[in-house]
Amino acid sequence: ETGVTQSPTHLIKTRGQQVTLRCSSQSGHNTVSWYQQALGQGPQFIFQYYREEENGRGNFPPRFSGLQFPNYSSELNVNALELDDSALYLCASSLGTGAGTGELFFGEGSRLTVL
Amino acid sequence: GESVGLHLPTLSVQEGDNSIINCAYSNSASDYFIWYKQESGKGPQFIIDIRSNMDKRQGQRVTVLLNKTVKHLSLQIAATQPGDSAVYFCAEKVSGSARQLTFGSGTQLTVLP
Numbered sequence: 001e002t003g004v005t006q007s008p009t010h011l012i013k014t015r016g017q018q019v020t021l022r023c024s025s026q027s028g029h030n031t032v033s034w035y036q037q038a039l040g041q042g043p044q045f046i047f048q049y050y051r052e053e054e055n056g057r058g059n060f061p062p063r064f065s066g067l068q069f070p071n072y073s074s075e076l077n078v079n080a081l082e083l084d085d086s087a088l089y090l091c092a093s094s095l096g097t098g099a100g101t102g103e104l105f106f107g108e109g110s111r112l113t114v115l
Numbered sequence: 116g117e118s119v120g121l122h123l124p125t126l127s128v129q130e131g132d133n134s135i136i137n138c139a140y141s142n143s144a145s146d147y148f149i150w151y152k153q154e155s156g157k158g159p160q161f162i163i164d165i166r167s168n169m170d171k172r173q174g175q176r177v178t179v180l181l182n183k184t185v186k187h188l189s190l191q192i193a194a195t196q197p198g199d200s201a202v203y204f205c206a207e208k209v210s211g212s213a214r215q216l217t218f219g220s221g222t223q224l225t226v227l228p
Contacts, residue, residue, distance in 0.1 A: 002158070002160075004158075033215075035216075035218075040123050040220075040221075041220055041221070042204050042206075042218030042219050042220050042221050043159065043204075043216075043218050044218070045215045045216060045217070048215065056215050058215065090158050090159070092158075103149075103161050103164070104149075104161070104216070105161075106151075106158035106159045106160070107158050108156070108157055108158050109157075109158050
C-alpha cells in the first residue's frame, strides 16, 4: 500500500463526454503527477502539480487539465473524450519539487473505457 | 526510452534462477533511472533507483547496472520467486525536468515452478 488513493477505479464513458478522476496523495506529499498507461505500454507523463500550480506537462492536448487542492489532493479532467483516451490513469505523489530525485508513490489507477 | 510497441517483451525463468531484464534508453541528458514492478491490476511499485554518477547499485535481491556509454540499464533479480512475476519497467528522468519520468514499454517476467 502506497497511501495514494484514486477514484473511481473503473468507469465507462462515451466519445465526446467529459470525465473527472480524483487522487489523494500520500500523507505529507505535496506533489502529484498524472500518467496515462495504454494497454501493453508504459505510463506516459501527462502533468505534475506542486503547491496547486502546474509544474511540468507532457505531450498531451489542452483538453487534459488538472487541479491540485490545498490539501494536495488532485483531479484530472479530460474533455471531449476520444476512443484513444481509453487507458489506465495513474496518479503518483512525491515530496518536493521536480528538480531532484525521489521516489514516486503510485496509486492503483482509474481504468477509463471510452465507447 | 524504449520505443513504444504493441508487443511486450517476455522473459521466463525457473524459480530459484537469476533474472536479468534489460532496458535501452535514448536521452543522454537523463540523470536518474528507476525500475518499477507492476502486477496485474495494480500501479507501478518502486524497486530500485540509480543516479547517472553511479554504475551499480544493490538492494535486497536486486541489482541495477547502468552503462552510460551504450545507454543501457539492467535489473538483476537473484533467486527469482513466484511473487516476482510481473511487468517490469525502466524509467528515466532528464536532468532538471519536473520529476517527469519517461517509461520504457516493459518486460513481462514469468517465473516457472
